[in-house]
Amino acid sequence: MKNFQELLKKAKSSTRKNVVLVGAEDLEALKAISMAYEEGFVNPVLVGNKETIAKNLESIEQDFDIIEAEDPKEAAEKGVRLVSSGAADLLMKGKIKTSELLKAVLNKEWGLRTGSLLSHVAAIETPYLERLLLVSDGGMIINPDLTQKIDIINNAVKVAKNLEIDIPKVAILAAVEVVNPDMPETIDASILSQMNKRGQIKDCIIDGPLALDNAISEEAAKIKNIKSDVAGKADILIVPDIHSGNILGKSAVYISGGNVAGMIVGAKAPVVVVSRSDNSQSKLVALALGVLNA
Known part of the structure; x- marks a missing residue:
């Protein structure tokens, strides 16, 4: 959509x-x-x-x-x-x-x-993108661990499918697009991406770590020479923690003139x-x- x-x-x-x-x-x-x-x-x-x-x-x-x-x-x-x-x-x-x-x-x-984890999924509409973006989790889990991130992804994928996205592209966000041992979220992103490739997380395509620009802008991904099925085309953005998710959602509204609608699933x-x-x-x-x- x-x-x-x-x-x-x-x-x-x-x-x-x-x-x-x-x-x-x-x-x-x-x-x-x-x-x-x-x-x-x-x-x-x-x-x-x-x-x-x-x-x-x-x-x-x-x-x-x-x-x-x-x-x-x-x-x-x-x-x-x-x-x-x-x-x-x-x-x-x-x-x-x-x-x-x-x-x-x-x-x-x-x-x-x-028995499933409850997580927050927000749909974001902005004047600058020709598609809706789903963002999770900016409203429930404060600082999710790896296991919780798997549940967050699965919950968001179910929402995406109900919005007619058959195979959602999932970007695991971080500040950079390379694994850095000093940045634990980049390590989690790499693990989640590999789990997806091995069929442990299904019904979607996952890549990460990806910075926000590389996740949603094909031009930014091209400039940085990132070759990926997800980069620049993400349907779902998985944020590292509740703070970044909250800030991302509100900046979409108050800085870029977009709109946000959210709910709790699970x-x-x-x-x-x-x-x-x-x-x-x-x-x-x-x-x-x-x-x-x-």
């Missing part, structure tokens, strides 16, 4: 999914879920303070089901139970802390555990997690991303 419009178009062509908005007092999230309902790809279920939600619904001229919850903890439990029971297909974060929502998601009795259902500063349009695209992966 080239841009978010294509992503939205595909979501509109899919069957409606039942989406639980946990902490539905968030007006911008309500606007997004209302737009998704009007576009025909979600059925909203709202969980939170009934009085506040009803007032916000009135302001946007909508009328959706509301499940009363006295506090965020109760809202998270009720929302997660709806998904774990099969009554809903995915979760969306509203006016609730991410940590509080994920605590419910990971509940051993009624949560959404699968649970029984996607968890659409958006920033409080995101507008309703960004949250709409994040919903579409979640629906395509539900």
